[in-house]
Amino acid sequence: MISRKLYIFMYIFLGFLVILDLVLSTTCILFPDTWYMTFHGVHYDHLDAYGLLKRTGAVWVGFTLLQLIAMFRWTKAPWWLILIAGVRLTELFSDWTYLYVAPTMTTIGTIGLFIAPPGNLAFGIFLIWAYKKIMRCGGPPVVAG
Numbered sequence: 001m002i003s004r005k006l007y008i009f010m011y012i013f014l015g016f017l018v019i020l021d022l023v024l025s026t027t028c029i030l031f032p033d034t035w036y037m038t039f040h041g042v043h044y045d046h047l048d049a050y051g052l053l054k055r056t057g058a059v060w061v062g063f064t065l066l067q068l069i070a071m072f073r074w075t076k077a078p079w080w081l082i083l084i085a086g087v088r089l090t091e092l093f094s095d096w097t098y099l100y101v102a103p104t105m106t107t108i109g110t111i112g113l114f115i116a117p118p119g120n121l122a123f124g125i126f127l128i129w130a131y132k133k134i135m136r137c138g139g140p141p142v143v144a145g
Helices: 004-030 032-040 052-073 079-089 094-101 107-136
Strands: none
Touching (some): 004 052, 004 079, 004 107, 032 052, 032 107, 094 107
């Protein structure tokens, strides 16, 4: 049986991930000019001729949906936590690559892209740890008082 504290924190944590990727995906898909101004200091003006920003937004929609499902399913099927760890870990190299190849970056864009990979690594490690703890405690959580 896992602690009530971990049980509650898992919902807060998964909710945070859902909101994070909802904001990122919505900005990329619906407000690309806001993304470009925030991260690059230039207007979108169809600079992204191949639609890679919107493609990235669509990937984050997938992340959002998987994390939302996990938020409702992890207590009955803890393996969802491992799946979400994998989702977070897929982003380890993309942001630093983006930071390296982008011709212009704002300070906030640089900071955001610099801290995202270590954040995703920490998120992934935490989710794997939580899954292992749940399994050591006998499987799906029954909350201790």
